[in-house]
Amino acid sequence: MTYAVGGSYFESCNCDPICPCRRIDGVPGGRSTHGECLGVLSWVIERGHADDVSLGLLVPVSSLSVTEARIEQLVVSATSSR
Numbered sequence: 580m581t582y583a584v585g586g587s588y589f590e591s592c593n594c595d596p597i598c599p600c601r602r603i604d605g606v607p608g609g610r611s612t613h614g615e616c617l618g619v620l621s622w623v624i625e626r627g628h629a630d631d632v633s634l635g636l637l638v639p640v641s642s643l644s645v646t647e648a649r650i651e652q653l654v655v656s657a658t659s660s661r
Contacts, residue, residue: 584627584634592618592643600645616645 592598594612601608620641627634 580630582627582629582634584624586625586627587623589621589623590618592616594618610647611645614647616643618643 590598592600594600594616598611598616598618599609600611600616620643622637622639624634624637624639627637
Protein backbone atom coordinates (compact mmCIF):
# COMPACT_ATOMS: atom_id res chain seq x y z
CA MET A 580 0.00 0.00 0.00
CA THR A 581 1.26 3.45 -0.86
CA TYR A 582 -0.01 6.47 1.01
CA ALA A 583 0.65 10.13 1.64
CA VAL A 584 -1.15 12.71 3.78
CA GLY A 585 -0.72 16.40 4.46
CA GLY A 586 -2.59 18.75 6.72
CA SER A 587 -2.80 19.96 10.30
CA TYR A 588 -2.68 18.31 13.72
CA PHE A 589 -4.37 19.73 16.81
CA GLU A 590 -4.40 18.59 20.42
CA SER A 591 -5.89 19.86 23.64
CA CYS A 592 -5.96 18.43 27.14
CA ASN A 593 -6.47 19.47 30.75
CA CYS A 594 -2.73 19.44 31.57
CA ASP A 595 -0.70 22.61 31.91
CA PRO A 596 1.05 23.41 28.58
CA ILE A 597 3.00 21.70 27.12
CA CYS A 598 1.31 18.42 28.10
CA PRO A 599 3.90 16.50 30.14
CA CYS A 600 2.28 13.15 29.20
CA ARG A 601 3.41 13.37 25.57
CA ARG A 602 6.10 11.19 24.04
CA ILE A 603 8.52 13.52 22.26
CA ASP A 604 11.23 12.26 19.89
CA GLY A 605 10.87 8.74 21.30
CA VAL A 606 11.25 9.88 24.92
CA PRO A 607 8.32 8.70 27.08
CA GLY A 608 6.20 11.39 28.67
CA GLY A 609 5.95 12.00 32.39
CA ARG A 610 3.20 12.56 34.92
CA SER A 611 0.08 14.50 34.05
CA THR A 612 -0.53 17.84 35.71
CA HIS A 613 -3.75 16.80 37.48
CA GLY A 614 -3.42 13.01 37.88
CA GLU A 615 -5.47 12.21 34.78
CA CYS A 616 -4.91 13.50 31.27
CA LEU A 617 -8.21 14.16 29.47
CA GLY A 618 -7.75 15.23 25.88
CA VAL A 619 -8.71 15.34 22.25
CA LEU A 620 -6.46 14.81 19.23
CA SER A 621 -7.56 15.74 15.73
CA TRP A 622 -6.15 15.92 12.25
CA VAL A 623 -7.37 17.86 9.24
CA ILE A 624 -6.20 15.88 6.22
CA GLU A 625 -6.16 18.54 3.51
CA ARG A 626 -4.70 16.25 0.86
CA GLY A 627 -3.76 12.63 0.69
CA HIS A 628 -4.35 9.14 -0.63
CA ALA A 629 -4.05 5.46 0.31
CA ASP A 630 -3.39 3.65 -2.96
CA ASP A 631 -6.18 4.96 -5.19
CA VAL A 632 -8.47 6.13 -2.36
CA SER A 633 -8.58 9.88 -1.75
CA LEU A 634 -8.16 10.88 1.90
CA GLY A 635 -8.42 14.63 1.34
CA LEU A 636 -10.78 16.64 3.54
CA LEU A 637 -11.10 13.95 6.23
CA VAL A 638 -11.15 15.04 9.89
CA PRO A 639 -10.37 12.09 12.20
CA VAL A 640 -10.71 12.80 15.94
CA SER A 641 -9.67 10.79 18.99
CA SER A 642 -10.55 11.43 22.63
CA LEU A 643 -8.46 10.09 25.49
CA SER A 644 -8.37 9.61 29.21
CA VAL A 645 -5.05 8.46 30.68
CA THR A 646 -4.59 7.97 34.42
CA GLU A 647 -1.33 8.19 36.36
CA ALA A 648 -1.33 4.39 36.78
CA ARG A 649 -1.52 3.85 33.02
CA ILE A 650 1.20 6.42 32.35
CA GLU A 651 3.43 4.63 34.86
CA GLN A 652 2.80 1.31 33.07
CA LEU A 653 3.75 2.87 29.73
CA VAL A 654 6.93 4.45 31.14
CA VAL A 655 8.03 1.16 32.74
CA SER A 656 7.24 -0.76 29.55
CA ALA A 657 9.18 1.69 27.36
CA THR A 658 12.13 1.69 29.74
CA SER A 659 12.34 -2.11 30.01
CA SER A 660 12.15 -2.64 26.24
CA ARG A 661 15.37 -0.72 25.56
